[in-house]
Amino acid sequence: MSGYMVRDFLSSPLRILALVLVAGALFLAIFADVITTYSPYSQDYDAVLEPPSSAHWLGTDHLGRDLLSRIIHGSRIAIVVGIAAVGFAVTVGSLLGLAAGYSRGILDEAIMRLVDAILAFPSVLLALGIMAALGPSLTTIIIAIAIGDMPVFARLTRSQVLSVRERDFVVAAQAMGARVPRIIFSHVWPHVTGPILAMATLHVGLAMLTEAGLSFLGLGVQPPTASWGAILRGGFGYIEVAPWISFFAGLAIFLTVLGLSLMGDAIRDLRDLRTAIS
């Protein structure tokens, strides 16, 4: 990225907002142990369901645990699940999309129908089914979300490959006798990465939403682990006496996912700009 591009990126207030939100979430996740003064698990029965105060900035939950500390540690779960699930989905999805788009014919048909079938299941429901089959754990949540997300990247990659493969430089490479893997990875793939990066950024946020939903239903991250969805589940029972628990946990999800969606948008615009210049 050149200096020109950095300046251009920061020219829009929306992109600055995106950067602040995403960097903030990453910072909290990385330095969670250093920043927080309370352990997210230590219970204090003399300070149960306390409203926000100078001792507990965001208040405490029904076991007297410090909410700020739990939310900051919760960002780790969200980010790990989001990045791992989307990383997995992008790897498998884009390989399938490359294979489908480049081969066409029967392999293309088989892959795309499978992708259609997975897409037919509403995301949370598919994840619920897979979680039920594999048992609840952090790894299963990641796998469950990744399987549901994989079709999006397969379709995106395939459509990009289809539009690139007829272009002159690919035809030329073929005419020069380049082998298929070489054509795919050195000529086709570089044109696919931009749209995938933009889409993946948005989907890290969407994966966080699914994880929060699953944990809220009690079928995701299990207590006492501090995850945003699980904190919301705990707070829901005390909504009338301790509304701050639900409010702050949900706000953390909302701001992080908003940051990632804005970031995805910004990356897409930037790619458009670059193609417009070249």
Added chain:
Amino acid sequence: MSRYLWRRLLTALVVLFLVSVITFLIVFVLPGDTAAAVLGEDGGLDPEAYEALRERLGLNKPLAVRYFDWISGVLTGDLGVSLRTKEEIGPALLRRAGPTFQLAFMAMLIAIIIAVPVGVAAAVHHNTWVDAASTVFALGGIAIPGFWLGIMLILVFAVWLRWLPPSGYVPLWEDPVQSIRLMLMPAVALATALFGVTIRQVRTSVLEVLGEDYIITARSKGITERRVIYRHALRNALLPVVTVIGLQMGHTLAGAATVEVVFSLPGLGRLAVDSIFFRDFTMLQAVMLLFATIVLTANLVTDLIYARLDPRIRYD
């Protein structure tokens, strides 16, 4: 048209077959023995009763035979019985469909009512602060967890202001006013994810249409800008918008699961969640198959309407 229609229908059938296989396999690999789960509640395991039940449930047969037994039952309208309540699954699904359909329909309506004016405003004032604000609003709608918004709505409108009942369900035909009042907050909570995507689509397609020749013609006739946009531009821009809404059936149903739990609605989403908690595998299988079938049908209908309305679409 007819060639496209047949091809599209055939594809849908292939996908539906794959969907049924996936549903079957997920439930097949579920941990725990179905027969043991059924007998478990009655106390200790009697080996003879256990074997008899396995025989009756067809658990001793090979996988392919079991799939065939299940799917031929489904195709003849026999979805089997719930492992938990022992009731017929078909009627149980029908009873639970009402709340979910009302919720989804109201959410889509709210999403359209919000998305069209906001999207049009963003397109008309593109690259201004109006456009930026609509982007934040749209992405905010995508980013906000529906179930969290639902909880916050309960807090504000039911607990603090006491304007609306916090939760519950009354069928539309029993008491329409109360039914809509009860469904208002859940529908708003569910609508956020939908209007986010729809706003973006309205903006994009209105922007595209605004560059067309007939808009320039309309403007040169001297009619008001308002009329140009709402009579000439929006009408042609709405086709992709209809598609986007149709294709979001899956998102709507996914969001319905958590929203139904928050508002204690006796719908299909909550049924799916409950059936996992109670290890009611036959019910889970049926709900998953039903949801996927609804999504596939919605996609199919959307595609066909689109092909019908837009004569440029021809596949061969």
